[in-house]
Amino acid sequence: MGNKQTKSKDNGKKYKIDNDTVKKLQESTNFDKVEVKKLYEVFSEISEGGRKPLDRAQFKLGLNKLSHCGLKNLDGTPFPDRLFDLLDINKDNTVDLQEFVGGLSMLCKGSIEEKLELSFKAYDLDGNGYISKHELSLMFKQAWISGFKALSYQTNDELNPDDLQNFSEDMAQIFAEGAFSSLDVNGDGKLSFSEFKQFALSHPKITATLNGSKKDVPITFD
Template identity: 25%
Template sequence: MDNILAHLSYFVKRKSARRARASPVRYRPESPAALARASRFTPHEIKLMYRGFKQECPTGMVDEESFKNIFSQFFPLGDASQYAHFVFNAVKHKHGDKLSFEEFLDTLSRVARGSVQEKLSWAFALYDGDGDGRISRSEMLAVVQAVYELLGRAAVPPVLPASAKDHVDKVFDLMDTNGDGVVSPDELARWCAREPALLQSLHTLDTVL
């Protein structure tokens, strides 16, 4: 969480020098106290996050392009656009093609500080690009490639072009226990339960989505 707050604090200072974009309608979220009761963050943490959110999105709503711009601040060594697209697509939108602060906060709360089941549900939604309740090999490959692009020069060891496909082929075959060519939520959960390192990573998702 400290990583999020530090970046958002920097983001606020950087954005405050810009003029607020004109907007006929502004979406106002609930109070920090009310949002804290509905999430796993404190009112202070929510205030800091909202300041950064509002500086990029003065209307109180964020579209996909603005969301990509926000992500790029957190991952300057790589290309965050494709991964940001998958994250944006995985969030359930109540306002058409835009995301409210409450929706952003709800997602971050579940991913960063939710239960293992909540984090698994989020991971499944991230990979299930078409929302059909199954993860195909191509969907998994697309997300893994996006992660490699996201890390960029920060990847250790350096990522080779074939690394993403090799990794997906290995992991997908282990997950797809019934051999039907897709991964179900239960298959994902069973595979994660057998991987202590992955479970630990789910417990430490207190970072940017």
């Protein structure tokens, strides 16, 4: 088998780990050999043995498995769809192995600057290099929704979808209004990276409350 080894799973499926690929991924990311191999295994498990790149549903499943690799669980991020878009470098609406491991390397082990840049791109929905108040509000809304959904799972309380959407939107607008007034230093109606950076470095979060339970949701990648 050369430098390839076959792993057998309980369900009978097999996938191959190519040691040359592991070495290249290790050299191009901040992960060590063990972490790369674990991520390779996760990718293979959810992508038909690694033969195909991940679609959005598979990608979210992969995020859920990160804690099994000893990494930060990013499944609870308020913007998994944006994360998928950002890691999909070639814009083919899939995330391949290189994009998966490389992107997670920035999120899990990247420098503060790398995480700040990724957070900024997540908020900059139209990719014009600035964040509008509307974009800020939309991302805050996802943070509120994420927090309340997490609480509902913990407390087994059902949430009315319409109430969830309306409340999250109202809170997001209030939050964005307050944040924007202090962040938009030059008053041009949009946030530059430097203006956003001040906000992100303060480790902002929202706190969702449901029947006495609280859930803090970071609203940047930290």
